[in-house]
Amino acid sequence: MAIKAGNLLSSVNSPSDLKKLDQQDLELLCEELRQFIIDAACINPGHFGASLGVVELTVALHYVFNTPIDKLIWDVGHQAYGHKILTGRRDIFHTNRKYEGLSGFPKMTESEYDAFGTGHSSTSISAALGMAISSSIQGHKDRNHIAVIGDGSMTAGMSFEALNHAGVANANLLVVLNDNGIAIDKNVGALKEYLTDITTSKTYNKLKNDIWNVLGSLSKYGPDTRVVIQKMETAMKTALLRQSNLFESLKFRYFGPVDGHDVHHLTKVLTDLKSIKGPKLLHVVTVKGKGYPYAEKEQTKFHAPGFFNKKTGELKIAPCERNKPPKYQVVFGQTLLELAKENPKIVGITPAMPTGSSLNIMMHAMPERAFDVGIAEQHAVTFAAGLASQGLIPFCNIYSSFFQRAYDQAIHDVALQNLPVVFCLDRAGLVGEDGATHHGNFDISFLRCIPGFTIAAPMNETELRNLMFTAQLEAKSPWVLRYPRGNGVLRDWKKPFEKVKVGKGRKLLDGKDLAIITIGPVGNNALKVCQKLKKENAIEAALYDLRFIKPLDEEMLKEIFTHHDKIITIEDHALAGGMGSAVIEFMADNDYHAKVKRLGIPDRFVQHGTLNELQAECGYDQEHLVQAVKKIIRKNFALSAS
Ligand SMILES: Cc1ncc(C[n+]2csc(CCOP(=O)(O)OP(=O)(O)O)c2C)c(N)n1
Numbered sequence: 001m002a003i004k005a006g007n008l009l010s011s012v013n014s015p016s017d018l019k020k021l022d023q024q025d026l027e028l029l030c031e032e033l034r035q036f037i038i039d040a041a042c043i044n045p046g047h048f049g050a051s052l053g054v055v056e057l058t059v060a061l062h063y064v065f066n067t068p069i070d071k072l073i074w075d076v077g078h079q080a081y082g083h084k085i086l087t088g089r090r091d092i093f094h095t096n097r098k099y100e101g102l103s104g105f106p107k108m109t110e111s112e113y114d115a116f117g118t119g120h121s122s123t124s125i126s127a128a129l130g131m132a133i134s135s136s137i138q139g140h141k142d143r144n145h146i147a148v149i150g151d152g153s154m155t156a157g158m159s160f161e162a163l164n165h166a167g168v169a170n171a172n173l174l175v176v177l178n179d180n181g182i183a184i185d186k187n188v189g190a191l192k193e194y195l196t197d198i199t200t201s202k203t204y205n206k207l208k209n210d211i212w213n214v215l216g217s218l219s220k221y222g223p224d225t226r227v228v229i230q231k232m233e234t235a236m237k238t239a240l241l242r243q244s245n246l247f248e249s250l251k252f253r254y255f256g257p258v259d260g261h262d263v264h265h266l267t268k269v270l271t272d273l274k275s276i277k278g279p280k281l282l283h284v285v286t287v288k289g290k291g292y293p294y295a296e297k298e299q300t301k302f303h304a305p306g307f308f309n310k311k312t313g314e315l316k317i318a319p320c321e322r323n324k325p326p327k328y329q330v331v332f333g334q335t336l337l338e339l340a341k342e343n344p345k346i347v348g349i350t351p352a353m354p355t356g357s358s359l360n361i362m363m364h365a366m367p368e369r370a371f372d373v374g375i376a377e378q379h380a381v382t383f384a385a386g387l388a389s390q391g392l393i394p395f396c397n398i399y400s401s402f403f404q405r406a407y408d409q410a411i412h413d414v415a416l417q418n419l420p421v422v423f424c425l426d427r428a429g430l431v432g433e434d435g436a437t438h439h440g441n442f443d444i445s446f447l448r449c450i451p452g453f454t455i456a457a458p459m460n461e462t463e464l465r466n467l468m469f470t471a472q473l474e475a476k477s478p479w480v481l482r483y484p485r486g487n488g489v490l491r492d493w494k495k496p497f498e499k500v501k502v503g504k505g506r507k508l509l510d511g512k513d514l515a516i517i518t519i520g521p522v523g524n525n526a527l528k529v530c531q532k533l534k535k536e537n538a539i540e541a542a543l544y545d546l547r548f549i550k551p552l553d554e555e556m557l558k559e560i561f562t563h564h565d566k567i568i569t570i571e572d573h574a575l576a577g578g579m580g581s582a583v584i585e586f587m588a589d590n591d592y593h594a595k596v597k598r599l600g601i602p603d604r605f606v607q608h609g610t611l612n613e614l615q616a617e618c619g620y621d622q623e624h625l626v627q628a629v630k631k632i633i634r635k636n637f638a639l640s641a642s
Helices: 015-020 023-043 049-053 055-064 081-095 124-137 157-166 190-200 202-216 218-240 263-274 293-297 328-342 360-365 377-389 400-415 443-447 461-474 522-537 554-563 579-589 611-618 622-635
Strands: 071-074 145-150 173-179 253-259 280-285 346-350 370-372 393-399 422-426 454-456 479-482 506-509 514-518 541-545 548-550 566-574 595-601
Touching: 015 055, 015 081, 023 049, 023 055, 023 081, 023 263, 049 055, 055 081, 055 145, 055 173, 055 263, 071 124, 124 145, 124 157, 124 173, 157 173, 173 190, 190 280, 253 263, 263 280, 328 346, 328 360, 328 422, 328 461, 346 377, 360 370, 377 393, 377 400, 393 400, 393 461, 400 422, 400 443, 422 461, 443 479, 443 566, 443 579, 454 461, 461 479, 506 522, 514 522, 514 554, 514 579, 522 541, 522 566, 522 622, 541 554, 548 579, 554 579, 566 579, 566 622, 579 595, 595 611, 595 622, 611 622
Parallel strands: 071 145, 145 173, 173 280, 253 280, 346 370, 346 393, 393 422, 422 479, 454 479, 514 541, 514 566, 566 595
Antiparallel strands: 454 548, 506 541
């Protein structure tokens, strides 16, 4: 159902409508936009606090700049709801993150106003710099290129790599640093402290204000603007002496900090900045969740709160979520703490996802042994390698899709040195509403080719615990445990630890007609399929849980290929290079001959929707899996299955 917009917001169907408004209308527009986001998000869950925090900035940017000719890039993109609403997507915003609806992140194919697709953090400055340099090569001299990036995303290596390049590139680039002092959880690290210092330093800000007063009357200097600024900057540098500015050291012109909720001041400042060429950074201070008191107060909870009661701020649990077994994430967090209490060598690492991964459980109980390193996956992996090289056993928890960023570190710093890091890849497989940027579809393919890795996927929560237990007992070489987003399948999961035999799968069902091989929790769906086949079609399918993708259980695979010439593999992972591919490689290498059909994620980017909808699209949710398996049985195996 479409969300009702206020009168002013209803009149804005594109930024050109926005530009027709009087400056004094902007405050009301911000108010209406904020209400619209709140009304939409409480009944259609998504990201929340970040978009509320940039309402004024969003309005000011589109009011001042000439988008889509000027290029506006939202880092991560979870804060771009206001941008979507102002750029022609208001009336379909109720489809946000729904199957075949709007994406929850900027997406180039969705709108010409989405200058660059985002979802993973800290890409905006590089992309904007690329666009700026392209503009200068192609003669678009007056085009502006703006990267809006949060203080959390600024902590990543990529952001600094881009600043380092941009500072000397003489490109027309504006970085807007949206400093709200928080990532999803509290922001961490020295940069955060630096930003706080610079925001609260009275001397510094007085000098900056003086400069602003001069800049405010820029137009009056006409062509001499550049000279005036240079004079002011020299004066500033002399006056500040030792209090150097990080961004200015990187050859950016630094402006701010300014109040990111004063839409009038923002439009004025942005208008002034438009006439200053070269790399510049505007430091904007905002409050995450601004204007919705519950979100301002509990910023982590309201980062992506799910359904909530607009009046009371109470989070609602969807009926289908009630009485479910615990999430894999919670099982991971509690188990890690249990293990760490027994084994003093265990340490925990997360790159900026303490709540999402549940590493926060260990961080609270053992702050000296659990680390949030900021949005820094590459650093997290090599940091883990360093710890492991000195005898510790790091459990490094990274979402599967974010782990892609640390590929070289995994090979060069961990595998090649054969260090006992345990990578826990959360959100492996399809993740649902976050969509294409966040699905963890590729980890099996890109990890199983690395020598020395042990790679396993539990079928349920108890198995996850046992694999974690085994990994820290072994602790001789790198491990990867992949598990999905969301609830497990067992209620009674907390059993005494049992050591798992490394590289050993297990047979779950006997069957003479065909064999099904699975890995991970999708095996639970397959189990039901086999039971159905037996009941409805008298077809007996043997079911095997491979459990280890590396090393492969060669003995079990030999048994399968000896007794079966009809095999189906099922995985919550890309088909290309996944578990099914590993099985086929084994068959070829060992001269077996069988018909092997694979079910999993096809060779394209799956978009967003509920987990069920997406798994259905790929044919391996509970309902479609039965049909898909029956289809293979009829078509490829020439067995009769109704
Ligand atoms: C590479 C990568 N790692 C982790 C994340 C998960 N993530 C999404 S938003 C976010 C926090 C971003 O903080 P900040 O840039 O300060 O923006 P804010 O939410 O405060 O507006 C994180 C860690 C991600 N999107 N990409």
